Amino acid sequence: MLHKFQQFYPDLERLINFIAISDEYVAKAPSQERFLEVIIRLEREVFGTAKMRGPRVASLRVGEPKNLRDCYDTYKAQKRETVEQVTLELETTVRTLVTDVS
Known part of the structure; x- marks a missing residue:
C-alpha cells in the first residue's frame, strides 16, 4: 500500500x-x-x-503592451474566438522575445 x-x-x-x-x-x-x-x-x-x-x-525583455480595450467590442460578439486570437498573438510575441534572446 x-x-x-x-x-x-x-x-x-x-x-x-x-x-x-x-x-x-x-x-x-x-x-x-x-x-x-x-x-x-x-x-x-x-x-x-x-x-x-x-x-x-x-536578461529581461518586455514586449509592447497589449491594450485589450481594442478587442473589447469583438470580444462581446465573439468571446471564444477573440480570446483564442489574443492568446495566439501574445504567445507568438513571447516566443519571438524568447527566441531573440537565445
Missing part, C-alpha cells in the same frame, strides 16, 4: 512547486533570493532538477 502512495510523490512535488510560484511572491518583497527561488522552482518543473551554478546573468 505504501508503494501506491509513493507513486504520487513526484506529482505532489510538482503540485507544491506550482502552488509556490505566484506573481505576488516576488512582488510583495522583491529580493535576489526570491527571484532565485522562483528560477529554481521553474528549472525543476522544466528540467526535472535544478542545477546550481556560479554567478548568473539574467
Whole structure:
C-alpha cells in the first residue's frame, strides 16, 4: 500500500512547486533570493532538477503592451474566438522575445 502512495510523490512535488510560484511572491518583497527561488522552482518543473551554478546573468525583455480595450467590442460578439486570437498573438510575441534572446 505504501508503494501506491509513493507513486504520487513526484506529482505532489510538482503540485507544491506550482502552488509556490505566484506573481505576488516576488512582488510583495522583491529580493535576489526570491527571484532565485522562483528560477529554481521553474528549472525543476522544466528540467526535472535544478542545477546550481556560479554567478548568473539574467536578461529581461518586455514586449509592447497589449491594450485589450481594442478587442473589447469583438470580444462581446465573439468571446471564444477573440480570446483564442489574443492568446495566439501574445504567445507568438513571447516566443519571438524568447527566441531573440537565445
